[in-house]
Amino acid sequence: MYIAGPLADLIRELEKLPTIGPKTAARLAYYLLSAKREDADALAAAIGSLKDRIRLCSRCFSLTEEDPCSICRDLQRDGSMLCVVGEAKDVYAIERTMSFRGRYHVLGGLISPMEGIGVDKLKVKELIERIKPESISEIIVATNPNAEGESTALYLARLLTPLGVNVTRLAYGLPIGGDLDYADEVTLARALEGRRTM
Amino acid sequence: MYIAGPLADLIRELEKLPTIGPKTAARLAYYLLSAKREDADALAAAIGSLKDRIRLCSRCFSLTEEDPCSICRDLQRDGSMLCVVGEAKDVYAIERTMSFRGRYHVLGGLISPMEGIGVDKLKVKELIERIKPESISEIIVATNPNAEGESTALYLARLLTPLGVNVTRLAYGLPIGGDLDYADEVTLARALEGRRTM
Numbered sequence: 369m370y371i372a373g374p375l376a377d378l379i380r381e382l383e384k385l386p387t388i389g390p391k392t393a394a395r396l397a398y399y400l401l402s403a404k405r406e407d408a409d410a411l412a413a414a415i416g417s418l419k420d421r422i423r424l425c426s427r428c429f430s431l432t433e434e435d436p437c438s439i440c441r442d443l444q445r446d447g448s449m450l451c452v453v454g455e456a457k458d459v460y461a462i463e464r465t466m467s468f469r470g471r472y473h474v475l476g477g478l479i480s481p482m483e484g485i486g487v488d489k490l491k492v493k494e495l496i497e498r499i500k501p502e503s504i505s506e507i508i509v510a511t512n513p514n515a516e517g518e519s520t521a522l523y524l525a526r527l528l529t530p531l532g533v534n535v536t537r538l539a540y541g542l543p544i545g546g547d548l549d550y551a552d553e554v555t556l557a558r559a560l561e562g563r564r565t566m
Numbered sequence: 567m568y569i570a571g572p573l574a575d576l577i578r579e580l581e582k583l584p585t586i587g588p589k590t591a592a593r594l595a596y597y598l599l600s601a602k603r604e605d606a607d608a609l610a611a612a613i614g615s616l617k618d619r620i621r622l623c624s625r626c627f628s629l630t631e632e633d634p635c636s637i638c639r640d641l642q643r644d645g646s647m648l649c650v651v652g653e654a655k656d657v658y659a660i661e662r663t664m665s666f667r668g669r670y671h672v673l674g675g676l677i678s679p680m681e682g683i684g685v686d687k688l689k690v691k692e693l694i695e696r697i698k699p700e701s702i703s704e705i706i707v708a709t710n711p712n713a714e715g716e717s718t719a720l721y722l723a724r725l726l727t728p729l730g731v732n733v734t735r736l737a738y739g740l741p742i743g744g745d746l747d748y749a750d751e752v753t754l755a756r757a758l759e760g761r762r763t764m
Contacts (some may be wrong), residue, residue, distance in 0.1 A: 371658055381605070382612075383607040384609075385609075386594070387590060387594075396584070400616060401613075401629070406580060414579045422573065422599060431570045431599070433571045457596040465683045479592060
């Protein structure tokens with residue numbers, strides 16, 4: 369099978385990306401070939417400069433161009449609420465909802481004995497050190513709804529509640545737009561358990 | 567909503583690509599941030615250099631780095647068979663099947679009165695000029711199975727058959743692995759029409 373070198377190069381590089389299979393890679397490559405030069409160049413530049421321009425915020429450990437990050441610098445944000453997440457990308461997921469106006473703290477992982485990630489590898493000490501100076505009254509633990517996220521949340525609740533902070537957890541339940549029929553048993557049981565008065 | 571500038575830039579550029587929505591764009595961007603620097607740089611370079619390195623083969627009008635393209639230069643290819651396609655990317659689709667050993671001719675579009683694409687805009691003259699010198703005996707018309715592809719195929723058949731070439735068309739029928747139930751009526755009617763003795 370033959371395909372022009374530069375296209376084959378690009379298809380091979382695109383295929384390395386998650387969720388991009390050979391067919392999508394080919395479609396994207398042909399699209400980029402027919403796209404405006406500015407668009408292709410802008411994409412290449414955005415990829416090329418990404419690692420150089422991004423670093424971690426020294427306060428909340430989310431990704432930022434300037435330190436501290438704009439969320440930490442934003443005085444409109446509610447400084448008394450802190451949302452604790454595992455990874456920096458989780459900040460983006462929550463920001464997308466447009467419904468949280470507090471600040472964040474990125475742990476840099478979740479407790480996972482399987483992968484050898486203990487508490488010492490997470491930014492827990494840094495989290496505790498923020499509570500007093502920032503007068504934090506509520507910490508929302510927004511770790512993943514799985515075993516690692518659960519044990520991290522439990523650990524944090526036990527650690528932080530004695531310090532006088534209200535530790536809360538994201539609600540479990542049925543996904544909006546979902547069908548009861550398709551919900552797995554665990555989710556459904558959690559939805560029942562977490563039922564609320566209407 | 568806040569997100570670090572360089573990441574936002576990349577997500578915005580990725581979202582312009584076909585089949586890439588906001589969520590996939592974000593996933594890809596975070597992946598590229600955590601990927602090895604060589605991988606990100608290789609992707610950026612492949613995108614950036616694509617347009618400079620690719621041109622059209624002067625003989626078959628497929629995409630190539632060198633002119634004529636490797637398929638036109640390959641003496642192992644069966645020079646008596648020509649597969650006519652609408653776009654350069656169709657060459658890639660057929661090459662992927664590994665079941666065609668002839669050469670190609672890219673029309674650069676399909677006849678479409680709606681979009682104002684007439685025969686004069688397609689590489690039809692160039693196709694006719696190849697028949698004699700390359701002693702072509704069969705032309706397989708592999709245009710898309712839609713109205714434009716059909717009318718282009720019909721036009722080519724009427725034009726080329728008098729020149730002593732055997733003009734054939736890709737078979738219509740049920741997709742392999744498909745379910746009779748799910749096949750649309752037109753495809754099913756074509757499959758019936760094209761039935762073959764076993």
